[in-house]
Structure formats: structure tokens, C-alpha cells
Amino acid sequence: METVLKAATLMVLATLVNIPLGYQRQSYPKFSFAWYFYVHISIPAIIYFRIKSGLGWGFIPFSISSAVLGQIIGGRTYRKRHPVNED
Numbered sequence: 001m002e003t004v005l006k007a008a009t010l011m012v013l014a015t016l017v018n019i020p021l022g023y024q025r026q027s028y029p030k031f032s033f034a035w036y037f038y039v040h041i042s043i044p045a046i047i048y049f050r051i052k053s054g055l056g057w058g059f060i061p062f063s064i065s066s067a068v069l070g071q072i073i074g075g076r077t078y079r080k081r082h083p084v085n086e087d
Helices: 002-025 033-040 043-052 057-081
Strands: none
Touching: 002 033, 002 043, 002 057, 043 057
């Protein structure tokens, strides 16, 4: 039960950390340096928290999926708040 709680906490943390990063990422051209920065900057923190919580390699896909989910949520939030007017 403790492992499930740790894994859930890591997944929520990865998602929450990546929401503002995904939001920021949307304001830069795709594949630019800043775009890559905002996509990848959370990875060392997620690795650190995974190791500190004692979770093994098997939890990496879950943490990556949660980080991607956070990036998607942040990107959609940005696009919703900054619509592109195509007149």
C-alpha cells in the first residue's frame, strides 16, 4: 500500500510540475532551444523524487506519462487563453 501511495504522489507531482512548463512551452517556436528546455527541465527533479521515494525502474513509464499529461494540460490552457485570430 505504501508503494502505491508513493507512486501516486510521484505521478501527481510530475503532472503538477509540468503544467506551468507546458504553458510556457507554448509561447516558443516548436523545437527551439526554449521549447526543448521547458519540455525537459522537469526530468532531473522527477528522477530525484523517484529515487528518493525508493521506487524502481518500473515506475519510469508512469512518471513520464504523468509529465506528458502535465505538458498537454499546460499547452491546452495556454491555447485556450491565447486564441489565434486567423482573419
